[in-house]
Amino acid sequence: MNWSDTTRLIVATILVVAYLALCGGIYLSERRKRRQALRDAAALRPAADGAQPWLIGYASQTGSAEQLAWQTARMLHTAGVPTRVTALSDISIDDLMQSERALFVVSTYGEGDPPDNASLFATKLMNAKQALSHLHFGVLMLGDSHYAHFCGFGHTLTSWLRKSGAQALFESIAADNGNTKALHTWQHHLSHLAGTADTPDWQAPSYQQWRLAARQCLNPDSAGAPTFHLELEAITDEAIWEAGDLVQVLAPADQERPREYSVASIPADGRVHLLVRQERREDGTLGIASGWLTEQALVGATIDLRLRPHSNFRLGDNQHRPLILIGNGTGLAGLRSHLKARAANGMQRNWLVFGERNAANDFYYRDEIMAWQNQGVLERADIVFSRDQEQRIYVQDKLREQAEQVRSWLAADAAIYVCGSLEGMAGGVEAALTDIIGSTGVEQLIEQGRYRRDVY
Template sequence: MAMSIDAIRGAAAAATVLGYAALCGAIWWRERRRRTSIQADANALAGHGTSPALVLFGTQTGQSEALAWQTARALHSRGLPVRVLSLNSLDADMLRATPRALFVASTYGEGDAPDGASLFVEKLMAGINALPSLRYAVLALGDRQYQNFCGFGRQLDEWLHSNGATREFPRIEMDNADPSALAQWNSRLGLAGNGEEEVKRPFAHWQLSKRELLNPGSVGGEIHRLVLTPPSGNLPAWQSGDLVQIEAPDDPTRPREYSIASIPTDGGIELLIRQERHADGGLGLASGWLTVALSPGDLVPLRIKPHANFRLGSNATRPLLLVGNGTGLAGLLSHLRARAATGEGDNWLLFGERNAAHDWLARDEMEAWQSSGLLHRLDMVFSRDQPGQFYVQHRLLQAADDVVAWIDRGAAIYVCGSLEGMASGVDAALRQVTGPDRFAALVAAGRYRRDVY
C-alpha cells in the first residue's frame, strides 16, 4: 500500500534527525579523543624531575593556543620539559614557583584581554606584586587595523616586568599570523628551523547560490543572507559556532571572518553580512563585494575555521541563554539549529536590533521554534521602538532573577555580535546580576562563551 504524504514527510524528518544525531555522535567521539590526546600530550611534554617551563596562552578563537602547543612541542623536541596551560587555569602559587614562562597572548578588540585570560587579569594581575624569580618572554598577537595593536600583550609584558620578572628578550608582536614574527620567536627560543608550522586548511571556491536582503527599509546598514555551496557537492563537516574566512578579491592578504549561521544538514554555509559604509559613502571592500558585486553562481574563496571557544562542546546538553545583536544572530542561529536537530529545547534567546518593522531577522524561524517549544523563551529588544534607547543588556538587568535561576540550574551563556556597546554592556550586566563569585565560576567552567567583533 502506498505511503501517505504525511508518512513520507515523517520518514524524511526522522531520517534527517538520525543523520544529524549520527554526525553529532561522531563529533562527540572525535572531541573526546582530542581531549584525551591533549592530556596525553601534556603529560608527555612535562616529563619528570626538572621543573617544567610553562607555556601559557590567552586565546579567543584558538590561534594563540595552537601556537603555544607548537612552541611547547618544539621545546620538548630539544629535551626541555614544558607544561601548557590557559592563562585562566594559572594560579598565583604556580606562577610564583615557576622559573620560566613563555606567554602567547592574543588581544581582543581595542586592546582587551581575550576571554581565555579574563580570570587571569582579574585575579592574578590585580593581586600579584612580586615575581623576582621568573624569567619570561611574550609573543603578542594582534591586528594592525585596530588602534591599540597587541594591547593586551603589551599590558601583560609591562605588568610582568614591573613586578620584577626578567625578560629573556624583548616582546615580539605578530600581526595576523605574520610568519616573520613567528620565525623571530622561534629563533630567540633556539627553535629556528624546527620545521613545524601552523597547519591551515586551504581556501576552496564555494559558489553563491542565493542572496537576499533581510532588512529592507532599515535605518541601519543593509543585512544580506548569503547561501554558499561547494561546487564539488562534497560538503565538509563543521560544528555550530564555527567561522569562515573569506578572501575578498581587492584585499586577498587579509581574510575576513564571519560566523556561520547554518549546520551541515542545511546543505550549505549561510552567512549574515551587513554592508559597511565609509564616511564618503563607499562600501567596504569585502561587504560591498559580497552584498553587491558578487552574482549568483560566482565563486568565493572560503575556508572553514574551527572556533573551539564558541562551540557547544561540553555545554551541548545544558540549558542555553543566547544573547546577541545584528549579524551576531548568525552564530546563535547555528546553535539553535543544532539544538533543534537533537531535540534540546531548553533555550532562551535574547536578541536586539533597531526596529521590529524592519529588523526582526529570521522572524519566521524564531516564531516556529517558539511554537514548537525549542525556544523556551524569546526576548526581542528593538532599541528604537520606545522612548529612550533600550538594549539587550537592559533586558538582562530587568530579568535578573530569571538569569540567575537559569545559571544556577546549569545554563551556559553564549554571546554573539558587536564588541562595543552590546557585548561590553552584556558583560557588565552579567557581572552585576551574578556577583563576582558566581561570574568567576561561570567563566572557569567554560559556561560563558563569546564570539564578538
C-alpha cells in the first residue's frame, strides 16, 4: 500500500465513523422524542375501569389551541377524568358517534376559516347535519377581535354541533387573544364538570428579555415598505427552538396584543433572526409593533419576546423528504430557517420559489441564496420579481409554468412549505397546486402532512 492509499483509508474511516455518529445522533434524538410522546400519552391514559374518555379536539395553526387542549386534558386527568386529545382532522364520524362528551379548542384564520389541521373535518364532517343527540360538548374559541370574523370557525363549529342535535354543556367561550378571564371561565366550567374545586389559574404566557443586537434595512430604495433584518440575543435563558418556529413580541405601547413573526434562523446561529416589514397606517404613523422593532427601539434595547413552537410548520416527519419551499415578501423568514437547517443537515433536495417586486431592491439575502445554489443546498431556485417586466408574475404563475417539475418532485415524495401573505399568495398557490395535481391530490398532501403553511 502506498502513502496515498493509506491517506485514503484514513479519510474513508473518518467519514464512516462521522456518518455512524450522525446516524446515532439522529436515532437517539428520535428515540428521546418517541419516549417523551409515550410518557405524555401514558400520563393521560384512560382509567382502568374502562370509563369512556372525553374527546378533546383541537384546531390550531400556531399551537395555542393545541397547547390549551393538552392543558385541558391534564387538568381533567388530575380530576380522574380520562381523555383523548387529537387534532380535529383526525376525528372521524365514528369517534363522535362513540363519544358522550367532547371538548373543542379551536382557533380561526382567514375569513372565519378553520386552521389547516381542521380543514378536513370542516369539509368532510361539517358539510352536513349529523346525528349527535347523544353528544354533550363544550367549545373554547380562540380568536382576535381585530378580525372581521371574530372566532368565526368556533361559531360555525358550535352551530353545526347544535344543528346536529348535540347538547352544549355551557355557552361557547370566546377568548380574544388568549384573554385570561375567558380562560378562567373555561377552567371554571371544567372544574364544575369534573367535580373538583376551582384549580389555580393557568399562567399567562411569560416573556423573556432579549437584546436587539443588530438591524439592517434589506431593501433601500424599494418601491415597497422598508424591510429589516433583525438579530436578537437572549439575555437570560438559553433559547431553544426549531426551524419553522415563531416568536411573539410585546411592544411597550401595546402590552395586550403580542405580534407574531416567523424565526429566520436556527439555534446554531446563536441569535433569533427576524425579517420585519415596517407597517404604516393610513394616517402615516408607524405600526405599533413593526415601528417599535424597525425604528423606535435602538440597537442594544431590550425586547420582550417569547419563542413559540410551531408544530405545523416544523419539518418533523418531512425532514427526510425533498422540500418545495414557496413564499413571498417577509415569508422568506420561515423558509430561510428551513434552508439553514437543511444546509446544516446536508439535505440538498430543496427547491425555493420566492416572489418579491424588483430584483434591484427586493432580493433579500441574495448572496446567501446564490451561495446555497452554488453549494448545491438549493437544487432549484425560482426567484420571481413581479414588477421587472410588463406583465406581473407571481410565485403561483411560476408553479403553473413548472407544473411538470412540481409533479415530479411530488412523485419523489416531496413536501410543500408555504410562508408569506394569506391574501393573494397563499390562495394563489393553493389554486395553482389544485390545477397541477387536482383537489384530491392537494387533500392527500394535507392528510399526509406534506402541505404545511405559515401564512398571515
